[in-house]
Amino acid sequence: MLSRVAAEVRRLITHPRAPVVALALILVYSLGARVFHLGEPCSARCTTGTSHGLIFDEAYYVNAARVIDGIHPPSGSPYATAPLHKDPNAEHPQLAKLIIAGGIELFGDNPWGWRIGSVIFGLVGILAMYALVRAARGSPWLGVGAAGVMALDNLMLIHGRIATLDVYFVTMTLIAAVLYVRGRHAASGIALGVAACMKLVALGVLPAFVLLEVFAVLWARGGSPGVLRTLRARAVPLAATIAAAAAALLLGVWVLDLLLPAYDPGTHITYAGSPFTHIGHMLSYAAQLKAIPNATGISSTPWQWLVNQVPMDYSRVAVNSVAAEKIVASRAVFAARGEINPFVIFLALPALFAAVAAAWYERDRVAALGAAWCLGTFIPFVIQAEAFDRISYLYYMLLVMPGIYLITARLFSPSRVPRAATLGWAVALVYGFIDLYPVRSLSGH
Secondary structure, three states, X not given: OHHHHXXXXXXXXXXXXXXXXXXXXXXXXXXXXXXXXXXXXXXXXXXXXXXXXXXXXXXXXXXXHHHHOOOOOOOOOOOOOOOOOOEOOOOOOOHHHHHHHHHHXXXXXXXXXXXXXXXXXXXXXXXXXXXXXXXXXXXXXXXXXXHHHHHOOHHHHHHOOOOOOHHHHHHHHHHHHHHHHOOOHHHHHHHHHHHHOOOHHHHHHHHHHHHHHHHHHHOOOOHHHHHHHHHHHHHHHHHHHHHHHHHHHHHHHHHHHHHOOEEEOOOOEEEOOOHHHHHHHHHHHHHOOEOOOOOOOOOOOHHHHXXXXXXXXXXXXXXXXXXXXXXEEEEEEEEEEEOOOHHHHOOHHHHHHHHHHHHHHOOOHHHHHHHHHHHHHHHHXXXXXXXXXXXXXXXXXXXXXXXXXXXXXXHOOOOOOOHHHHHHHHHHHHHHHHHHOOEOOOOOO
C-alpha cells in the first residue's frame, strides 16, 4: 500500500500543472493566514473602528492616512493636529500611505480599511517571488519552494497583515527584479522608482543588481577581451535601469507633492514643489537616526539579525489568571512579534556559501541571483551601522529576505538533498510559522 501511495504522489508531483496548483494552494493558505482575525488586537469588544488597536508603526501610517482622507486622528495620537488633506508623515514618500487612505475610503476607518492593501501586496509579493525564480531559469518547483518559504516566514506575514510601508516596497522591488532579470531594464527601473515612492530604502536593491552583473562579467570567456566586452555589454542596461529608477522617483515625488503635499509637523514646512527638496528632507531625516552605544531596547545590529536577536514585540494582548490579587499566569491571545522564522534565518549563511560556490563553479543563475540579492542588500546596512552609526532594527531584514528565501529553497531542493531532508525542513518551517503566528486564540477576545 505504501508503494502505491508513493507512486501516486510521484505521479501527481510530475504532472505539468502540479507546480501551478501548489502555488495556488500556497496563495490560498497565505490569504487565510493574513485575514484571520485581521481586526486584532482589540482594546474592548471589536464592534467599532476605534475599539481596534494599532500595531507598531501603524500609529504613524494609519493616522497619516486618516489625515489624507480628511479624518482627524484621536486626540493625543500622532498627527492629531496636522492640517487635513496633507501627508503629515513627510519623512517617507506618499504613495503607500495613499493606498492605505484608499483602503479607508473603500472599507471605512477600521482594520480592513487600514490593512487590506498590505494583504493584497503581500500575496502579490509571493507571486513575484515565484516569477523571479522562473525569470532566473529556475524550475517551477524551485519557484514554488521559494514562494512557500516566503509564505511561511513570520516577519513577512506580520508585515503582510499590518498597515506599514514595508510590504508595499518589498513587493514592488521584487517586481522590478523580475523585469530586470528578464532583460526589461527600463521597465525595471520604473518599477523600482515606484517602489522608492513608497519607501526610499527600496533603492537598496540596486547593489544587488550590480553584483549580479559582476557574476556575469566573471563568467565571461576569452580572457581580458571577453571580460571587457561583457563589462561594456552589461554596464549599459544596468545604467539604463538606474537612470529610469531615478527619473521615476523624481517624477513620482514631484507628482505626489503636487497632488498631496507633504507636511512636516516639526518644522511646519509643506513640501509641494521641488522633489529634490522633499527627497533631501527624507535623506536628512534618515541620517539623523543614530544608534546609542550600549543602549537597551528594540534596536539591533545587522550581525544580530543573522541569529534572530532582538526580536520586536509589535503588539501583545494576554489573559491573566489572578489568585490572591496576584497574577499567577499569563496567556497571550494575540502576539504580533517582529521575528524571522528561525528555520529560515539560521540556514542563511550555509545557504549563502553554497550559492556563491554554485555561482562561481557552476554558473548557476539562480544561485548568483540569490547570492547577489543577499550580499547587495545586507552589506549596505552593515556599512551604515558600522561607519555612520545608523540605528537599525530587525525588520530592516525585509529587504534582504527575498534573497534568503531563494537560496534556502535552493539549498533544500530535492535535486540537491535527499527528499527526506526536504520534507523535514518543510515540517520545521510549518512548525516555526505556527509557533510565531500572532493569533493565539481561535475565539478572539
